[in-house]
Amino acid sequence: MKLTHLFLASTMAVTGAAGMAAADFPSEQPIRLISPYGAGGAVDIASRILSSVSGEYLDTRVDVISIDGAGGQEAINLVRDAPADGYTLLVTDYGPLITTALQEDVSYELDEWVPIVQITEVSPVFFARADGPYTDMETFIELAQADPGAISVAHGRYLSVPHLPLILLEQVAEFETNHIPTTGGGQALAFVLGGQTDAGASVPSTIAGGIGDGSLVALALATAERVDALPDTPTLRELGYDVVLPAWYTIFAHRDVPAERMAILEERIMEALNSPSAQALGGRTGTDVRPLGMEASMEAYQTTIVNLEAILATID
Amino acid sequence: MRRFSLAAWRYRELGFGVLALLLAVIGLLHVRYGNWRPGPGGGNWLVPMVAYWVLLAAGLSILLGRLRAAWQPDTERLHVPLVAVAGGLLWGVAFFLAVRHIGIAVSVTVLVGAAMLALSPRDALRPGLIAMVALAAGAVFWLLFTRVAPILVANPILF
Amino acid sequence: MMEFLAEAFALALSPEVMLFALIGIGVGVTVGAIPGLSGDMAIAILLPFVFVMEPAAALGLLVGIYKGSMFGGSISAITFGVPGTAGAAATVIDGYQAKLKGQPNRALHTALYSSIIGDTGSDLVLIFLALPLAAVALMFGPVEFFALYVVSLTLVAALTMGKVARGIAAAALGVMLAMIGRDPITGAQRLTFGLPELSGGIGLVPLLVGVFAVSEIIVQAGRAWMRRSGREMADITARAEALGYDVSKDRLDWPTFRATLKATLLGTGMGTFIGALPGAGASLAAFMSYGVAQRLSRKPQEFGKGSLEGVAAAEAGNSATSGSTFIPLFAFGIPGSATAALFGAALIMMGITPGPTMIKENMSLIYALFIMLIYANLFNFCISKLLLPVYSRLAMIRGEYVLPVVLGLAILGTFAASNSVKDVWVLLAAGLLGVGLRWFGVPLGPLVLGFIVGPGLEQSLRQALMLGRNDWTHLVQSPIAIGIYLGTLAILVGFWLLTRARPESADGAAGGGKGAT
Incomplete structure (x- = not known):
């Protein structure tokens, strides 16, 4: 009995969705937010904040789906191949979307993607052990200049969000370190704490615990302004090095999605993320939920492309 | 032999x-x-x-x-008939394509039932039991992969 | 302190939390037993609920799923030869052979007892020894990890007696398969044969389930096919089927169980330590304890042929990672495994930052979590104990009914795990590949271990070379690494001397070899 009921419900849902007018967007079916990273990461957590308030503001469910195959390309291709109806969106930072596209052949062009809402900005941060010789950025750079390549820095994956600022900083401040790629922030943290490397590069959420108990010290941030999570840490720009390379977690639609649907999504998602409950969840998870609309996030997207092109051109 | x-x-x-x-x-x-x-x-x-x-x-x-x-020479011998290798792999391909394009419940019931028929000993064939097990498998698979751990399926014709 | 403990007990023992832990174990055992689906996946799907649930109840649910799935993986490993989870890959080797010998109930009970012992031991270490062990774990850098990977491969490749060369070849093949895709240091593509689908490499779940399960299903289907037309002689399962399987004749008695205890304790120690190392993982722990247990066993020649010691070592090994995997997370905020990363995310969603200050700041909740970890083992034991006779009978259902269903489950479970058509x-x-290797008489365990540790092996080797600025002697300048190499050498040489001293006694009474030492 129960089984027939379920069968009926599902067939009704299918036929019902097809028959509805477009005016009902986005309430006809759940929105799928495809992430190129594994569940449990920072992108995942930020997306789930939206997902947990979606019922109220988007009139539908938002399912976060993690597909981390092929360095994120599987997720991007899935969104690209899905019907351009606004129900399948991409949420990512710039790594899989831009860096990979600039490095190798991918199935898409960068201007195929339209940023809908930037959920948050993420600041790359350099850090070291508090009991080591590198307690501020100036000393670190001086020591690195004194013996090029002797200081090792663990930085997450190759050409990832914390690695690119390190490359840029070395060019601007003219020093050289031994870059050690790791599987991500966790391993970079382990290497610094265990003394395997002298310093590390990651994002604030990775080192929050170590900063809290005083075992780590944050050297500098690669953003335009200081961040709430690390109020005492200077930016590189303050220190006189023009290295501003923040990352972002942004929701993208394919450009074939009708413009009016994008506008609806922008409006609803902005409203959802600005809601008190989303802001509260952001505060609880240490995610600085500061949504930017289509125009501002498009600007951030294009600036990032220009910056990355410049850096990657220097290393190949 | x-x-x-x-x-x-x-x-x-x-x-x-x-x-x-x-x-x-x-x-x-x-x-x-x-x-x-x-x-x-x-x-x-x-x-x-x-x-x-x-x-x-x-x-x-x-x-x-x-x-x-x-070396201790192996005494067990592994004999795999080619028909089982080809049949098993083809069944797998057909099963997956059917699930994606026809629908979970129907494909599971039909293909699982067919495989059970093919593998049953001729003298102990029990079509009634096989039909029941295949139907139950279809229902359980449907519940599992559309309700509990939904898989993304390109719009299937049936369900 | 006392009021914290009282509060923690009140939290952990509230009916709601206990109910969620029970539900979690039920869900966990089920998803763990389904090939392809894993506890990690269930936890990932349930993560959003953490936002809306009571923290203690949410933790109870997640702990239940984790523990349940840990054991669930061994159920399908033993009953159908399908590793339900990656950690259960080593369990397949002997567990499935035991089932073929007509002893599924004995093997399942051995697995359950050793799982629970391993898990509980590991939880106790987490609760009482987290900080000292975490400090040791941090001393493991690339050089030490490389030593650990090399040693595990050596132990396991030389595992199948009389097939050493084939085992080593299989391990090399496994490592090579793991090299397909992106290299872990620069992300450059290699060995993809020009196929963009291979740029992400070969997934662990499809490889594991394919090599072990699909190949076994094909072999079994071949037997059923031939039996169908009456050309195949009755094998052991067929004979068991003809006689009718009787659970009551397949009980695990005390002397048999006691004989597996050494392997269980060995696995518990090994698993607890490897679990505390960030990035090492349950499958490495299971294979390592399996390898060492065989070397130290009185009946090493039974390993691979349905040895209950083999089941106990593998299961204690993988379950013993379940408590200690949280040690780096709690001590430093380092998620050492996929599961730890998910629990870390859940804690972050509750507003708790994993790391050194976490326990101090959330004393009652963390102690409640500790209490849950312990009683969840008890729940897991009771639920699984009730279900095992059912599973044992399930294991003995005739092939023609089981094989299509299990193959279908394996295909859809694999697809559900990643939503990737390529994975199917x-x-x-x-x-x-698995059928081919079986035909050649090549052991599958080393292949799978090679595949599992391949990426870590490469990463640690190349990180070590980079840290040592391309000086290979850097690899043997760490006292810990030297210790690992020497310890293994001692085990291997000792084993070799022992088997030489008593070439035949191994087949005789267990006590026969004692005089030789």
């Missing part, structure tokens, strides 16, 4: 040794002449190269029979 |  004698087993082992050697040599040639992007820490061909050398050594030691003294 | 083709291709 063909029996595999000890000699036949040795033959299989030698065959495997030759395969391993071939693979290792091709791999080493590829490491030497292939197009590898340079990278730090020994390059990204380092570990593949080590693996090929190990494979080469293992293949050689199988062929030369250096370890023969330590 | 990899699964079937790995099945073909």
